[in-house]
Amino acid sequence: MKDKPVKIEITDGAGIPAKNDAGLISAWWISFIGAISIITYLVVTKPDPYKDILMFVPDGILVTFQVTIFSIIGASIIGLFTGLGRISKNRFFNLIASTYVEVVRGIPLLVQLFYIYYALGRVLLVPDMLSAIIAMSVCYGAYMGEVFRAGIDSIDNGQTEAARSLGFDKNQTMFLVILPQAWRTILPPVGNEFIALLKDSSLVSILAVADILRRGREFAAESFQYFETYTMIALLYLLITLILSKGVSHMEDRLNHYDR
Amino acid sequence: MTVNSIIEIKNVYKFFGDLAALSDVSLDIKAGEKVVIIGPSGSGKSTLLRSINRLEEISRGSIVVDGQDVHDKSSNINNIRQELGMVFQSFNLFPHKTVLENLTMAPIKLKGIDKEEAKAIAVDLLKKVGINEKANVYPSKLSGGQQQRVAIARALAMNPKIMLFDEPTSALDPEMIGEVLDVMKNLAVEGMTMVVVTHEMGFAREVADRIVFMDDGRIIACEPPETFFTCTDHPRLKQFLSQIL
Numbered sequence: 450m451k452d453k454p455v456k457i458e459i460t461d462g463a464g465i466p467a468k469n470d471a472g473l474i475s476a477w478w479i480s481f482i483g484a485i486s487i488i489t490y491l492v493v494t495k496p497d498p499y500k501d502i503l504m505f506v507p508d509g510i511l512v513t514f515q516v517t518i519f520s521i522i523g524a525s526i527i528g529l530f531t532g533l534g535r536i537s538k539n540r541f542f543n544l545i546a547s548t549y550v551e552v553v554r555g556i557p558l559l560v561q562l563f564y565i566y567y568a569l570g571r572v573l574l575v576p577d578m579l580s581a582i583i584a585m586s587v588c589y590g591a592y593m594g595e596v597f598r599a600g601i602d603s604i605d606n607g608q609t610e611a612a613r614s615l616g617f618d619k620n621q622t623m624f625l626v627i628l629p630q631a632w633r634t635i636l637p638p639v640g641n642e643f644i645a646l647l648k649d650s651s652l653v654s655i656l657a658v659a660d661i662l663r664r665g666r667e668f669a670a671e672s673f674q675y676f677e678t679y680t681m682i683a684l685l686y687l688l689i690t691l692i693l694s695k696g697v698s699h700m701e702d703r704l705n706h707y708d709r
Numbered sequence: 710m711t712v713n714s715i716i717e718i719k720n721v722y723k724f725f726g727d728l729a730a731l732s733d734v735s736l737d738i739k740a741g742e743k744v745v746i747i748g749p750s751g752s753g754k755s756t757l758l759r760s761i762n763r764l765e766e767i768s769r770g771s772i773v774v775d776g777q778d779v780h781d782k783s784s785n786i787n788n789i790r791q792e793l794g795m796v797f798q799s800f801n802l803f804p805h806k807t808v809l810e811n812l813t814m815a816p817i818k819l820k821g822i823d824k825e826e827a828k829a830i831a832v833d834l835l836k837k838v839g840i841n842e843k844a845n846v847y848p849s850k851l852s853g854g855q856q857q858r859v860a861i862a863r864a865l866a867m868n869p870k871i872m873l874f875d876e877p878t879s880a881l882d883p884e885m886i887g888e889v890l891d892v893m894k895n896l897a898v899e900g901m902t903m904v905v906v907t908h909e910m911g912f913a914r915e916v917a918d919r920i921v922f923m924d925d926g927r928i929i930a931c932e933p934p935e936t937f938f939t940c941t942d943h944p945r946l947k948q949f950l951s952q953i954l
């Protein structure tokens with residue numbers, strides 16, 4: 450028998466929809482318009498309890514945003530230093546950053562939240578909201594650190610060599626040449642981390658922080674209308690997340706002003 | 710040895726594990742001299758060039774540039790590098806900066822030159838390399854030859870005493886090699902000290918004061934072009950020349 454030539458089919462990527470593909474845009478619009486119309490429909494046709502829920506929860510939306518935004522800032526700062534530590538040739542910084550990442554990634558967020566909340570809140574008397582933000586920042590800082598490290602790694606070594614041979618020192622090279630380019634690689638996963646962080650911020654409702662979910666639980670506990678309340682909560686989270694993801698993709702587009 | 714050597718390379722060794730990338734390399738280069746380094750791949754020519762501005766650390770020996778020991782930990786390498794312009798095979802322009810910004814960034818940040826003055830210098834340099842009309846575009850919009858000419862201008866913007874070229878035309882399409890070599894020839898005519906690693910024999914013959922042939926981490930021959938291409942003393946060089954000419 451003759452050997453048949455083996456044919457290996459490899460995708461050339463043609464089947465993967467491009468970013469501007471109409472199909473992808475409509476998926477976002479379907480979810481967005483769907484969520485809005487369901488909320489509107491429920492509030493209009495059944496104002497009791499849906500309108501009551503919608504009136505009760507907004508305080509929580511503000512708190513959720515506060516926790517998310519401050520945690521994002523905290524996590525980004527921690528993440529930048531962790532990422533720089535992870536690529537540092539200084540063994541001390543490298544070890545600290547790497548150990549931090551290992552420890553934080555090995556403990557569930559909920560457990561960390563409890564731990565930091567009780568350690569800071571009860572022992573050091575840090576306010577509830579602040580300790581929740583610190584806990585979220587510490588946890589997400591580790592993940593962001595990995596994103597920063599990967600982004601910095603993705604920049605060709607020739608860029609470093611070019612900058613160094615012009616006479617820039619290590620820090621100038623990092624902040625003037627490497628990070629501005631790495632930002633493009635970093636932004637999409639950072640955007641995803643932001644959205645994940647917003648969703649995980651619902652975990653702070655188990656602490657005494659009155660976010661969307663906490664307010665919902667309070668409403669449900671009084672009215673016993675659990676199904677209706679959580680339906681509304683889910684739709685509100687979906688709306689916020691969709692808006693945030695749109696914002697992230699707009700930022701990505703704006704960073705594409707130069708092409709590789 | 711001589712007092713007016715601007716680069717003094719003395720008994721330099723470089724080891725990668727057990728492999729000697731450079732072994733006992735010595736070379737003196739005078740101010741204004743143009744030295745072309747050729748040799749088969751893996752012969753250590755790029756390693757030697759890159760150790761002149763300490764992009765590679767050396768294992769033994771010393772390299773003195775303009776009176777300063779490059780590999781001495783106490784010397785300020787960032788200051789020494791400002792005297793040594795470097796041009797890479799892969800251009801390495803900063804893609805997030807326009808052509809003009811690529812040229813003005815280092816002079817403004819490192820030499821404290823006024824923005825407008827740096828711009829004026831940059832525009833002059835771009836004219837010199839023939840791409841002043843592309844000053845405000847991003848490097849990705851340029852051809853390889855144009856990018857390399859910008860890279861040369863970027864190195865010149867720091868007003869270096871010496872220019873190092875690491876295979877500047879090896880990544881270029883054949884029809885773009887000429888435009889880059891022309892810029893380098895003009896630079897040579899102006900009296901710049903140049904150390905060039907290249908495979909362009911025509912350029913070596915025309916421009917070089919001396920041609921260095923390296924093989925296996927050693928300098929095998931170092932001759933002016935008139936005698937280099939007819940040199941028969943070294944069997945390895947003879948073999949190399951017969952393959953490429």
